[in-house]
Amino acid sequence: MSEEPFEPKIVGFLCNWCSYRAADLAGTSRIKYAPNIRTLRVMCSGRVDPTFVLKALAQGADGVMIAGCHPGECHYLEQNYKTMRRFGMLKHTLRALGIEEERVRLQWASAAEGVQLAAAINEMVEQIRRLGPLHWSGNWSEDGERLEAIEKLAEEHAQAMEVPA
Amino acid sequence: MGSRKGSETVSERVGVYICHCGSNIAGKVDVESLAKWAGENLEGVVVSRDYKFMCSSLGQELIEEDIKKEGLTRVVVGACSPHLHEKTFRRACANAGLNPYLFQMASIREQVSWVTADKDLADAKARALIAGAVKRVVYQEPLQPTEVPVNPNTLVVGGGIAGIQAALELADAGYHVYMVEREPSIGGHMAQFDKTFPTLDCSACILTPKMSEVGQHENITLISYAEVEEVTGFVGSFHARLRKKARYVKEEDCTGCGICIEKCPKKVIDDVFEAGLGKRKAIYRPFPQAVPKYPVLDRENCTYFLKGTCKACEKFCPTNAIDFEQQDTYLDLDVGNIILATGFDAFDATRIPQYGYGRLANVFTSLEFERLCNAAGPTDGKIVLRDGVTEPKSIAVVHCVGSRDQHHHPYCSAVCCMAALKFGHLVMEKTSAAVTSFYIDLRTPAKGYEEFYDRLLEEGMHFVRGKVAEVTDAARLPGEEGKLIVQVEDTLLGKQRRLPVDMVILMTALEPRKDAREVGLRFGISCSMDGWFTERHPKLDPVATMTDGIFVAGVCQGPKDIPASVVQGAAAAARVGGMITKGTVLIEPIVATIHAEHCSGCRICNSLCPFNAIEFKEAEGVSYINAALCKGCGTCVAACPAGAISGAHFSNKQIFAEVEGLLFDAIRGNGAKALVAESVTA
Numbered sequence: 146m147s148e149e150p151f152e153p154k155i156v157g158f159l160c161n162w163c164s165y166r167a168a169d170l171a172g173t174s175r176i177k178y179a180p181n182i183r184t185l186r187v188m189c190s191g192r193v194d195p196t197f198v199l200k201a202l203a204q205g206a207d208g209v210m211i212a213g214c215h216p217g218e219c220h221y222l223e224q225n226y227k228t229m230r231r232f233g234m235l236k237h238t239l240r241a242l243g244i245e246e247e248r249v250r251l252q253w254a255s256a257a258e259g260v261q262l263a264a265a266i267n268e269m270v271e272q273i274r275r276l277g278p279l280h281w282s283g284n285w286s287e288d289g290e291r292l293e294a295i296e297k298l299a300e301e302h303a304q305a306m307e308v309p310a
Numbered sequence: 311m312g313s314r315k316g317s318e319t320v321s322e323r324v325g326v327y328i329c330h331c332g333s334n335i336a337g338k339v340d341v342e343s344l345a346k347w348a349g350e351n352l353e354g355v356v357v358s359r360d361y362k363f364m365c366s367s368l369g370q371e372l373i374e375e376d377i378k379k380e381g382l383t384r385v386v387v388g389a390c391s392p393h394l395h396e397k398t399f400r401r402a403c404a405n406a407g408l409n410p411y412l413f414q415m416a417s418i419r420e421q422v423s424w425v426t427a428d429k430d431l432a433d434a435k436a437r438a439l440i441a442g443a444v445k446r447v448v449y450q451e452p453l454q455p456t457e458v459p460v461n462p463n464t465l466v467v468g469g470g471i472a473g474i475q476a477a478l479e480l481a482d483a484g485y486h487v488y489m490v491e492r493e494p495s496i497g498g499h500m501a502q503f504d505k506t507f508p509t510l511d512c513s514a515c516i517l518t519p520k521m522s523e524v525g526q527h528e529n530i531t532l533i534s535y536a537e538v539e540e541v542t543g544f545v546g547s548f549h550a551r552l553r554k555k556a557r558y559v560k561e562e563d564c565t566g567c568g569i570c571i572e573k574c575p576k577k578v579i580d581d582v583f584e585a586g587l588g589k590r591k592a593i594y595r596p597f598p599q600a601v602p603k604y605p606v607l608d609r610e611n612c613t614y615f616l617k618g619t620c621k622a623c624e625k626f627c628p629t630n631a632i633d634f635e636q637q638d639t640y641l642d643l644d645v646g647n648i649i650l651a652t653g654f655d656a657f658d659a660t661r662i663p664q665y666g667y668g669r670l671a672n673v674f675t676s677l678e679f680e681r682l683c684n685a686a687g688p689t690d691g692k693i694v695l696r697d698g699v700t701e702p703k704s705i706a707v708v709h710c711v712g713s714r715d716q717h718h719h720p721y722c723s724a725v726c727c728m729a730a731l732k733f734g735h736l737v738m739e740k741t742s743a744a745v746t747s748f749y750i751d752l753r754t755p756a757k758g759y760e761e762f763y764d765r766l767l768e769e770g771m772h773f774v775r776g777k778v779a780e781v782t783d784a785a786r787l788p789g790e791e792g793k794l795i796v797q798v799e800d801t802l803l804g805k806q807r808r809l810p811v812d813m814v815i816l817m818t819a820l821e822p823r824k825d826a827r828e829v830g831l832r833f834g835i836s837c838s839m840d841g842w843f844t845e846r847h848p849k850l851d852p853v854a855t856m857t858d859g860i861f862v863a864g865v866c867q868g869p870k871d872i873p874a875s876v877v878q879g880a881a882a883a884a885r886v887g888g889m890i891t892k893g894t895v896l897i898e899p900i901v902a903t904i905h906a907e908h909c910s911g912c913r914i915c916n917s918l919c920p921f922n923a924i925e926f927k928e929a930e931g932v933s934y935i936n937a938a939l940c941k942g943c944g945t946c947v948a949a950c951p952a953g954a955i956s957g958a959h960f961s962n963k964q965i966f967a968e969v970e971g972l973l974f975d976a977i978r979g980n981g982a983k984a985l986v987a988e989s990v991t992a
Contacts (some may be wrong), residue, residue, distance in 0.1 A: 146612075146751070154973060156969060156973065156976075156977050157970055160682045160838070162856055163390075164391075166393065168420065168421060169391045169393060169417075169420045171420075171425055172417075172419060172420025172421060172424040172425050173392070173424070174418065175425070176425060177425055177426065177541075178425055178426075180422070180425075180426040180428070180434070182434060183435060183438045183439060183972040183973070184421055184439075185442065185969065185972060186392070186578045186964065187944065187960055187965070188942050188943050188960060189902065189944055189945060191943050191944060191945030192943060192944030192945060192947060192948050192960055194947070194948035194962065194965075195948075196962075196966055197966070198602075198970065199919065201969045201973065202967055203975045204969055204970055204976060205890055205973045205974055205976025206956040206969075206976065214914050216624055217827075217831065218827075218831065218836055218837075219333070219922060220834065220836075220857075220943075221921075221941055221943035221945070222831075222834075222858065222920040222921075223920050224918075224920065224943050224945045227918060227945050227949075231948070231949075238874075240714050250777060255836060255837075255838075255839070256836055256844055257837075257838040257839040257844065258524075258839065266840065279926065287969065299330035299951075300951050303914065303949055303950065303951030304951055
């Protein structure tokens with residue numbers, strides 16, 4: 146097959162209240178942005194289990210965006226702070242796995258920030274275009290070990306999340 | 311349109327429906343081939359159709375018929391955002407006997423056709439979103455919403471005209487209302503105004519009867535000089551904690567006679583009601599018609615609190631209502647719904663130093679000028695310069711001070727053009743001064759407004775189109791000495807002009823309250839970029855918010871005039887009234903559940919829940935989630951190391967499946983076959 150220009154695939158986890166609405170607003174305002182992102186709605190960015198991100202990367206995504214309400218504006222009061230904390234540890238793991246940090250991005254977008262979200266998506270797409278394809282899925286075997294490994298990682302993460310109240 | 315037998319690996323029978331949305335989607339995405347592709351390539355799809363408008367009754371009937379005839383067990387609609395029509399299609403499913411939570415929506419309009427330039431790329435993205443929805447829907451489970459009762463009492467926060475209207479509508483309908491006001495009296499900004507445009511009704515004359523109605527209504531409990539400190543609970547049963555600031559006046563004993571105010575020796579500049587132009591006493595009522603009638607003792611300026619002696623008010627009070635020992639008190643209220651009508655702040659004109667406010671005496675803000683015109687104001691309605699005696703011979707009105715200005719607020723404040731015309735009329739009615747308006751565009755869009763503008767043109771108000779560059783007292787030309795000079799580019803003449811005047815009025819912008827974001831957070835609602843409260847839908851749901859049971863009315867939602875604020879107040883009341891009449895409300899069953907048999911009792915989840923919905927049961931050694939308190943964010947689900955918590959409608963299985971679908975065309979391994987090929991040949 147002839148070489149087609151690399152089009153990154155990005156999975157976007159958007160929270161129901163702010164960032165998904167920002168995407169809606171970008172739509173109603175007809176703001177054109179890179180079609181490389183495929184979005185998935187969760188109620189809160191706090192729902193984004195690190196395994197979701199790893200799963201997406203393992204499944205062939207070249208990058209993952211987690212988007213939530215701005216700190217202090219979370220619909221669930223403070224859950225995006227937990228996302229933030231979790232994100233720091235996720236990045237740590239990604240480094241350990243040899244994955245470029247830029248492939249996973251945490252983006253705040255309020256329901257009014259359609260323009261900003263679209264700009265962030267464009268920026269991320271260009272960044273990943275420069276990094277090139279991840280092809281991480283090639284590193285995982287097909288016979289179920291993949292999930293096991295991810296689950297093991299998840300467990301480590303959850304333990305790391307244990308922070309005294 | 312395609313139809314195909316269900317696959318052997320997926321036992322569910324999925325129906326896929328692709329909406330054209332006229333040309334909104336079909337103009338960019340090839341909807342027919344998308345439907346065909348879904349029918350041929352996605353596992354479990356037995357019916358796949360495209361239709362002009364899925365949300366129309368015919369579109370919905372299409373789904374209902376297929377559920378019945380084709381025995382669909384899952385439905386996917388590719389159309390607009392789920393925030394618009396998820397309810398519509400859930401209802402259609404329910405009508406045909408399918409649990410509404412077995413439906414999934416893919417937004418191929420907001421997320422694809424409207425935001426993608428290239429048609430082929432739009433097609434590819436639409437396929438991914440549909441694939442994600444189909445993969446996910448198979449794992450969705452039937453859910454039942456819980457029905458909870460609605461407390462018939464309502465909390466209205468803010469006693470301006472919007473809040474007053476909302477409270478009266480509900481109270482007249484027979485429902486109890488708690489009205490909380492931060493200031494000593496209700497009335498809001500409208501109580502400060504002199505006349506209202508375009509009819510020139512006296513503002514106080516039309517407002518004060520409504521205020522006293524609030525004060526006397528058997529169904530309204532008015533709590534003034536108080537603030538909401540904390541809100542907990544959910545639609546139907548909110549719990550609000552109020553801090554009632556110490557008035558140092560016992561409301562149960564005070565008759566409102568006003569002797570204390572008369573006898574108080576301390577005069578203070580009134581920065582709030584008189585906009586700094588007038589004075590009040592240390593114990594005061596903001597204005598004579600204040601509701602409630604009880605005065606407030608301003609501790610910061612009271613001679614007794616400052617020096618330990620005086621107590622003139624206490625000495626002369628005929629009913630011994632003064633209480634220097636009074637403390638702030640807390641009040642706990644249970645309500646079913648909350649209406650926020652917290653209003654606005656005026657833009658601080660000193661932020662535009664070139665207009666000279668605060669430096670040049672005879673530059674006034676629009677709020678100051680309202681007080682100047684008002685017969686009950688500090689000058690008894692005489693329009694005079696800052697010296698208090700000289701009548702101006704010429705007045706300049708500067709529009710858009712802080713509004714439509716990239717340095718301050720990009721939005722139009724919506725009321726200033728009409729207020730400027732009103733000022734023009736009042737000046738010409740009361741004085742012989744010439745009035746010139748400096749505008750960018752004159753905006754007079756509502757009933758009777760354009761006619762009022764015509765009237766002012768006839769009455770002889772002058773209009774110069776141009777944004778004022780500077781207001782200065784530095785005279786350069788003869789005739790400018792001792793005057794304020796307005797420097798402007800007249801964009802109709804295309805040249806610079808200098809106009810010497812005696813007085814300048816700055817039409818200051820309406821801004822969100824300084825603490826709007828904080829207040830929004832307290833009530834669980836968000837603000838726009840500018841800081842106005844965000845409504846559920848800008849056109850079709852303007853007074854509801856994203857939090858069920860919390861409504862907004864008036865300028866706190868965005869700049870608007872009195873009629874529009876009244877309309878919103880009434881609209882919010884109608885929405886609340888509807889909830890109360892129905893008596894119960896359905897709560898989304900999207901909650902987390904802990905499976906006790908898997909819970910290790912590690913308590914990691916306990917500290918993650920901001921709603922205290924998770925408790926640890928010592929006896930059993932496991933954690934437990936109270937579904938009534940759970941809001942369904944899913945943070946605990948993501949954190950449980952044992953995987954013992956499941957999130958309804960957002961389970962790991964469902965999300966993993968969606969991710970897989972979204973990446974249906976991703977290349978696995980190093981250039982190996984695409985996932986889709988696998989699933990087709992499977």
